[in-house]
Each structure stands twice: as structure tokens, then as C-alpha cells.
Amino acid sequence: MVFVTRRETFSSAHRLFNPQLSANENLELFGKCSNERWHGHNYVLHVTVKGEINPQTGMVINLKTLSAIIKNHVISQLDHQNLNEEVPFLQGKITTSENIAIGIWNVLQPLVNQAGAQMHCVKLAETENSYVEYFG
Amino acid sequence: MVFVTRRETFSSAHRLFNPQLSANENLELFGKCSNERWHGHNYVLHVTVKGEINPQTGMVINLKTLSAIIKNHVISQLDHQNLNEEVPFLQGKITTSENIAIGIWNVLQPLVNQAGAQMHCVKLAETENSYVEYFG
Amino acid sequence: MVFVTRRETFSSAHRLFNPQLSANENLELFGKCSNERWHGHNYVLHVTVKGEINPQTGMVINLKTLSAIIKNHVISQLDHQNLNEEVPFLQGKITTSENIAIGIWNVLQPLVNQAGAQMHCVKLAETENSYVEYFG
Amino acid sequence: MVFVTRRETFSSAHRLFNPQLSANENLELFGKCSNERWHGHNYVLHVTVKGEINPQTGMVINLKTLSAIIKNHVISQLDHQNLNEEVPFLQGKITTSENIAIGIWNVLQPLVNQAGAQMHCVKLAETENSYVEYFG
Amino acid sequence: MVFVTRRETFSSAHRLFNPQLSANENLELFGKCSNERWHGHNYVLHVTVKGEINPQTGMVINLKTLSAIIKNHVISQLDHQNLNEEVPFLQGKITTSENIAIGIWNVLQPLVNQAGAQMHCVKLAETENSYVEYFG
Amino acid sequence: MVFVTRRETFSSAHRLFNPQLSANENLELFGKCSNERWHGHNYVLHVTVKGEINPQTGMVINLKTLSAIIKNHVISQLDHQNLNEEVPFLQGKITTSENIAIGIWNVLQPLVNQAGAQMHCVKLAETENSYVEYFG
Numbered sequence: 001m002v003f004v005t006r007r008e009t010f011s012s013a014h015r016l017f018n019p020q021l022s023a024n025e026n027l028e029l030f031g032k033c034s035n036e037r038w039h040g041h042n043y044v045l046h047v048t049v050k051g052e053i054n055p056q057t058g059m060v061i062n063l064k065t066l067s068a069i070i071k072n073h074v075i076s077q078l079d080h081q082n083l084n085e086e087v088p089f090l091q092g093k094i095t096t097s098e099n100i101a102i103g104i105w106n107v108l109q110p111l112v113n114q115a116g117a118q119m120h121c122v123k124l125a126e127t128e129n130s131y132v133e134y135f136g
Numbered sequence: 137m138v139f140v141t142r143r144e145t146f147s148s149a150h151r152l153f154n155p156q157l158s159a160n161e162n163l164e165l166f167g168k169c170s171n172e173r174w175h176g177h178n179y180v181l182h183v184t185v186k187g188e189i190n191p192q193t194g195m196v197i198n199l200k201t202l203s204a205i206i207k208n209h210v211i212s213q214l215d216h217q218n219l220n221e222e223v224p225f226l227q228g229k230i231t232t233s234e235n236i237a238i239g240i241w242n243v244l245q246p247l248v249n250q251a252g253a254q255m256h257c258v259k260l261a262e263t264e265n266s267y268v269e270y271f272g
Numbered sequence: 273m274v275f276v277t278r279r280e281t282f283s284s285a286h287r288l289f290n291p292q293l294s295a296n297e298n299l300e301l302f303g304k305c306s307n308e309r310w311h312g313h314n315y316v317l318h319v320t321v322k323g324e325i326n327p328q329t330g331m332v333i334n335l336k337t338l339s340a341i342i343k344n345h346v347i348s349q350l351d352h353q354n355l356n357e358e359v360p361f362l363q364g365k366i367t368t369s370e371n372i373a374i375g376i377w378n379v380l381q382p383l384v385n386q387a388g389a390q391m392h393c394v395k396l397a398e399t400e401n402s403y404v405e406y407f408g
Numbered sequence: 409m410v411f412v413t414r415r416e417t418f419s420s421a422h423r424l425f426n427p428q429l430s431a432n433e434n435l436e437l438f439g440k441c442s443n444e445r446w447h448g449h450n451y452v453l454h455v456t457v458k459g460e461i462n463p464q465t466g467m468v469i470n471l472k473t474l475s476a477i478i479k480n481h482v483i484s485q486l487d488h489q490n491l492n493e494e495v496p497f498l499q500g501k502i503t504t505s506e507n508i509a510i511g512i513w514n515v516l517q518p519l520v521n522q523a524g525a526q527m528h529c530v531k532l533a534e535t536e537n538s539y540v541e542y543f544g
Numbered sequence: 545m546v547f548v549t550r551r552e553t554f555s556s557a558h559r560l561f562n563p564q565l566s567a568n569e570n571l572e573l574f575g576k577c578s579n580e581r582w583h584g585h586n587y588v589l590h591v592t593v594k595g596e597i598n599p600q601t602g603m604v605i606n607l608k609t610l611s612a613i614i615k616n617h618v619i620s621q622l623d624h625q626n627l628n629e630e631v632p633f634l635q636g637k638i639t640t641s642e643n644i645a646i647g648i649w650n651v652l653q654p655l656v657n658q659a660g661a662q663m664h665c666v667k668l669a670e671t672e673n674s675y676v677e678y679f680g
Numbered sequence: 681m682v683f684v685t686r687r688e689t690f691s692s693a694h695r696l697f698n699p700q701l702s703a704n705e706n707l708e709l710f711g712k713c714s715n716e717r718w719h720g721h722n723y724v725l726h727v728t729v730k731g732e733i734n735p736q737t738g739m740v741i742n743l744k745t746l747s748a749i750i751k752n753h754v755i756s757q758l759d760h761q762n763l764n765e766e767v768p769f770l771q772g773k774i775t776t777s778e779n780i781a782i783g784i785w786n787v788l789q790p791l792v793n794q795a796g797a798q799m800h801c802v803k804l805a806e807t808e809n810s811y812v813e814y815f816g
Contacts, residue, residue: 009264101274231602265550313721371461440624
């Protein structure tokens with residue numbers, strides 16, 4: 001079994017906000033990340049899949065296939081969008097990196113399986129100093 | 137003469153939009169960067185100043201001083217803000233990297249001079265694949 | 273379960289030296305790293321914790337909390353210090369990356385538990401070409 | 409148990425090509441990577457080994473030893489070479505990152521064991537946007 | 545005047561070889577870089593242009609335009625190609641970074657001028673430890 | 681004229697200290713950087729030289745030559761050393777990046793000239809967030 005990772009990026013606006021809490025509670029909990037006029041990030045996404053090597057290709061999965069899956073089904077939904085308002089798979093979620101990573105996993109899992117590999121990890125970095133990882 | 141550079145970062149929302157043009161013209165000109173619900177970036181800022189070395193300190197400028205000037209007067213205005221709506225020195229400007237860099241220069245120049253050095257360059261990277269430089 | 277990583281840096285002096293060996297044996301074992309007048313590094317530290325997502329915050333742990341724990345209890349002890357002489361949790365240890373990483377883990381584990389998460393990994397890079405990882 | 413990683417690089421030419429398929433099938437499968445006049449990469453290799461800390465050295469393995477093993481037995485075979493034509497351990501293999509990583513593991517495993525540690529992972533990045541990992 | 549830089553990458557095979565010298569002279573001069581079976585690199589290209597800001601767009605040049613010029617006229621000729629054998633603008637040249645950078649400048653200059661900006665610098669990095677810059 | 685840059689690194693201990701000032705004045709001026717038991721950094725050095733391309737080699741200067749000059753005359757004096765106590769060309773200097781960069785320039789200039797090129801810039805980064813440049 002070999003693990004293959006593809007890196008992609010997207011740039012989005014968001015804010016951290018729990019609608020069940022007051023404005024003051026949101027501010028206390030999330031600080032400047034709750035700014036109601038939004039802020040944004042260049043997110044860096046690493047998608048790791050695993051599988052056996054196909055002897056005909058020498059590959060677990062064609063990186064062009066993996067990249068196309070990620071771009072067509074994830075990046076196209078997130079890039080240059082407002083994560084709180086414009087992304088169907090994040091509706092009703094607080095747009096923390098944790099929730100975005102889980103949402104990305106759920107979009108990708110069936111598509112990666114169809115392409116003959118298994119999901120291993122979604123790693124999402126919001127800044128150069130922090131990232132989350134989800135293994136399903 | 138020696139050149140000294142300090143690197144700082146900020147994360148902001150913005151959109152590219154010229155209010156004198158129609159929605160369609162903005163879309164044609166700026167593409168997805170004109171999305172009315174905003175997007176955002178982790179901006180990376182390099183501020184370069186120049187001067188003679190002070191023989192008492194061995195420095196052109198104390199990097200703590202330079203960093204404090206940048207943080208207190210620039211980062212505090214930009215970080216986790218909406219560049220189109222919340223930044224006084226960008227009011228009425230299209231928030232391209234070019235205009236942000238010039239605005240930063242104008243804020244910093246008198247403060248750097250007061251600290252005994254001269255501005256040389258503001259370099260601003262919006263993504264890992266592009267940046268602008270302004271030399272006054 | 274989601275994994276959350278915070279990156280911090282510190283700059284310190286150290287030398288590799290085993291007091292139970294002779295100067296020649298130290299030199300043979302550690303080479304220039306045993307220089308008695310010290311050398312130093314910009315260390316890069318990644319602390320990874322894990323836990324369930326808190327539904328009220330959408331987070332495993334608030335990154336500000338995690339960063340404050342690391343800065344107040346680890347970076348404050350290591351940054352701009354001599355690792356051999358000035359760090360209580362390294363007293364009597366050879367200051368290899370392996371031993372520093374274990375020391376950092378031991379400082380952080382109870383504090384991360386109090387903050388509601390579990391330690392997963394301490395990764396410590398001494399140079400751009402090497403790093404160690406400790407999982408407890 | 410602590411994990412220790414050494415990073416090395418090499419620059420090589422290769423092409424993706426399965427001799428059991430026609431030129432058209434190779435082109436369809438591998439695209440421009442099958443160009444018969446070759447292309448090349450700056451490969452980045454991370455070798456991770458694991459073991460107990462030796463109390464005399466404070467180390468799992470001396471990084472100089474690990475680096476020498478990798479350079480003398482792997483980099484020397486790959487750097488500034490044609491991976492399809494000049495590397496004994498890749499003869500008859502499609503030179504995908506997956507197969508190169510497995511080949512590197514097989515070369516290193518006995519040598520790392522002789523040095524008193526165990527192989528944990530070979531990570532090989534062909535570009536800044538993709539990498540593979542093999543754990544044996 | 546503002547300077548705008550776009551970063552692009554390409555992966556190519558090449559060798560350093562002067563046909564007017566003997567095989568031994570080439571080996572002495574270029575070392576392993578003269579290997580007749582080729583090697584290769586992930587080249588990183590920075591193209592810097594300069595100009596006045598267009599008040600309608602807030603830009604010196606639309607980065608999409610600049611990126612398209614570089615991709616359609618430079619990257620398409622270099623990526624996954626053999627620089628010695630397949631690149632018209634390098635025919636008869638020793639494929640050092642110096643000569644590649646000058647060749648790229650000559651291709652781009654008229655196109656950048658047509659797009660309303662002026663060329664300032666072509667920076668080309670062959671490895672993470674070396675690069676050349678050409679200013680025309 | 682083409683500009684060629686070589687990147688090298690060194691890891692050293694130092695402290696910022698002006699012997700003509702009191703301990704308190706040093707502390708006020710340099711803060712934790714004046715710690716009398718030292719701290720250290722992984723310094724990153726970029727040396728840029730310029731010249732005409734030699735038509736026989738296609739190069740301004742052979743990068744192996746430039747790297748050897750830097751390693752043999754600069755890195756060998758600085759790496760794993762105490763910059764305040766063990767480096768002849770820094771004796772009597774406050775070991776700021778500014779003074780180290782000028783010292784490196786003075787060592788390299790005659791050697792680069794002998795090798796047929798001219799010095800253009802010494803860039804020295806003490807941390808990932810700051811660097812100095814000296815152009816002679």
C-alpha cells in the first residue's frame with residue numbers, strides 16, 4: 001500500500017460565528033475571527049489517498065485524475081467564495097478548519113473510491129502556523 | 137548603506153470592484169475576484185528600509201521598532217478586516233495589491249523617517265504565485 | 273476525531289556534550305556540534321493535539337488557547353536561551369532534538385489535557401533538513 | 409520510541425512509459441509525462457527512521473550516519489541520472505514516484521537496520537504539489 | 545511606477561554541453577551536469593513587469609493576462625520538454641539558467657509591451673539553492 | 681549582464697552586546713538578544729554576483745566555484761561557531777546581521793573578482809521574518 005498526496009489551494013472569505021450565541025459571546029469566543037464584515041485566507045489543502053499500485057501504470061491513482069476530482073468538486077465550490085454563505089456542504093456549519101476539512105472529506109470519499117483508491121487524510125492549513133487533519 | 141527587511145502577515149477579505157462600471161463590466165474585468173460576497177487572502181508583506189549603521193547598536197533600525205511600527209499602524213488596520221469597507225487609507229480605492237502596497241507605503245514613510253531610516257520598498261504578496269513591489 | 277497543529281519557533285544556543293565522556297570522545301561522537309563555545313538554531317516546533325469537535329465552537333481546541341499554552345510554558349523557557357544551561361526541563365539531558373521534543377511533550381501534556389484535548393505529536397526541526405517526532 | 413527524518417534532494421531525468429503498451433496508449437495514460445525525449449524534476453526525499461534513544465548520545469541515530477547512508481546508497485544512484493536507463497534498482501520499473509519510493513525503501517532498509525534503527529517511511533515529492541509515502 | 549511579479553513553474557530535462565569541446569572537456573567543465581543521458585529540474589520562474597497603475601482597474605497589468613502570456617508562450621515550450629532538443633528559442637545555446645533566462649526575456653518582451661507594461665526582470669531558479677536574474 | 685545567486689546556510693551562536701555600554705543599557709537596547717549565555721540561529725545567506733556570460737560555458741560563474749568560495753572562506757568560519765568569540769572578521773563588531781553581512785562581503789569580494797565576476801549583493805536572513813542586504 002502506497003499513500004499519494006495532492007496539494008491544492010483556494011482563497012475564500014469567512015467568519016467564525018455561532019448563530020445560537022449573542023454577538024458578545026461570539027466576540028469573546030472567536031475574537032477578531034468573528035468580524036461581521038468578514039476576513040479571508042489562502043487555504044492550502046492536502047488530500048492523501050491510499051491503495052495498491054496498478055501494475056499497468058505504476059501508480060495508485062493518476063495524479064491528474066485526483067487533481068481533477070479535487071478541483072471540480074471541492075475547489076470549484078470554495079475558491080473565491082464566501083464559506084459561510086455560498087458553499088452548500090458548509091450550510092449550517094461554523095466555518096472552522098475542522099468543519100471545512102470534514103466537509104471536504106465527505107465530498108471526496110465516494111469520488112476517490114470510484115477512482116479506485118481510498119481516502120486517507122484531508123489536511124487543511126488556514127495560515128502558515130496552523131492546520132487540521134481529518135482521517136474519517 | 138544597508139537595507140533591512142521585516143516580514144509580517146495579515147488575513148483579510150476583499151473584492152475587486154470599480155463602482156463606475158456595471159456589474160457585467162466588473163465581472164469581465166476582474167472575474168471571480170469581483171464576487172460580491174467577498175473572498176480573502178493571507179497577505180504577506182515585506183517592508184524594506186535603508187540607512188547607515190548606527191555604531192552604538194550595529195543596526196540600521198531596531199527590528200523590534202520596525203516591527204512595532206508595521207504592526208501598530210498597518211497590520212492593526214488590515215488584519216481580519218474587510219479591505220473595501222473597513223480600512224481608512226483604502227477608502228475609494230480598488231483593493232488591488234498595487235493600491236494596498238501604495239497605501240501601506242504612505243502610512244509607513246513618515247513613521248520610518250521618524251525612526252531614523254528611509255523607506256525603500258513595500259512588497260506585498262496576495263498569493264504564493266504573485267506579488268507587487270512599490271519603491272515610492 | 274480531528275487533529276489540530278500549531279507551529280511556533282524559537283532561537284536558542286546549545287551544544288551536544290555528554291559529560292561522562294572525554295573531550296575527544298565528544299568530538300568524535302558529535303563533531304562540530306560539540307563546540308564548547310556553543311552554536312545555535314532557529315527551531316521550528318509543531319504541536320499536534322487531537323479530540324472531538326466541540327459543537328458550540330466547531331473546534332477541537334481554540335488555536336489561541338493552544339498557542340498561549342505553547343508560548344507561555346515552552347517558548348518562554350527556550351527562546352533566546354542556552355538549552356544546556358538555562359532550561360529546567362532539560363537539566364542533565366544531552367540537548368539533542370530527541371530529548372528536547374520529549375521534554376516539550378512532558379511540559380505540554382497536562383496543560384493540553386486541562387484544555388480538553390489530547391497530545392498527539394511533538395515535531396521539532398533543528399534545520400531545514402532534519403526533524404524528530406515524538407508521540408508519547 | 410522517537411522518529412527521526414532526514415531530507416535530501418536529487419535532480420533527475422525520466423519519462424513515464426510502459427513498454428507493453430503502444431505509443432498512443434502511453435500518451436493517453438501518461439500525457440506529456442511520456443515524452444520520449446525525457447523531462448525531469450528536483451525530487452525531494454524524506455527518510456524517516458524510528459528507534460529508542462541511545463542514552464550515551466541522546467539520539468536514535470546520528471543524523472550524519474543517516475545522511476551518509478542516503479547519500480552513498482541512494483542519492484549517488486539517482487542524482488543527475490536518467491531514472492529509466494541508469495538506475496539498477498529501477499530497471500524494468502515504470503519510474504513513477506510510487507516505484508521510486510519503494511525502490512529507495514528496499515535499498516535503505518538493511519542499511520538502516522545495520523545502523524541500529526528501523527525504517528518507518530520514505531516520502532518522495534516529485535513537484536511542490538504532489539508526493540507519495542511508503543511505509544513498507 | 546509599480547512592479548508586478550508572476551511565478552510559474554516547469555519541469556524539463558537538459559544537460560550542459562558545449563559541442564565545440566571534447567567529451568572530457570565537457571565533463572571537466574560541467575561535471576555530472578554534462579551526463580549524456582540527461583537529468584532534469586523543476587524550474588521556478590519569476591517574471592517581473594513594471595508600469596503605471598491603470599486607474600480603471602487599479603492594476604499595472606491583469607495577472608491573468610500576464611500568466612496567460614507566460615503559459616502560452618514560455619511554459620508551453622519548456623514544460624516536460626528536453627531543453628537541448630525541443631525548444632526553438634534555445635537551439636544552439638548551452639542550456640544554462642543564464643541562457644534560458646535570456647531566451648525567456650526575448651520571448652516575453654514584445655508580448656508584455658503589447659499588454660501595456662514593460663519587462664523588468666526574469667528570475668529563474670534551477671534548484672532551491674541557486675537562481676539567475678536578467679534585466680535586459 | 682546577468683546576476684547569479686547562490687544560497688548557503690550556517691548555524692551559529694551569538695549575542696548582541698556593546699561593551700561600551702552597561703549591562704542594563706545593553707538589555708534595554710537589545711532585549712533578550714543580549715542574553716549573556718548566548719542564543720543562536722540558522723542563518724540563510726544569499727550571495728549574488730554579476731557579470732557577462734562566458735560564451736564557452738554559457739555561465740557568468742560556475743556555481744560550483746561560487747559555492748566553494750562561499751563554503752571555504754565564509755561558511756567554514758561561521759558554521760557551528762560563536763560569532764562573537766570565534767570569527768576573526770567579526771572581532772570587535774556587534775554581531776548584528778548588518779555587520780555580519782558587511783564582513784561576508786569583505787571576505788568574498790576579492791575572491792569573486794579573482795573568479796571573474798563582480799559582487800552585487802550579500803543578503804543575510806537571521807530568522808524567517810527578517811533579513812538585511814548589503815550592496816557594497
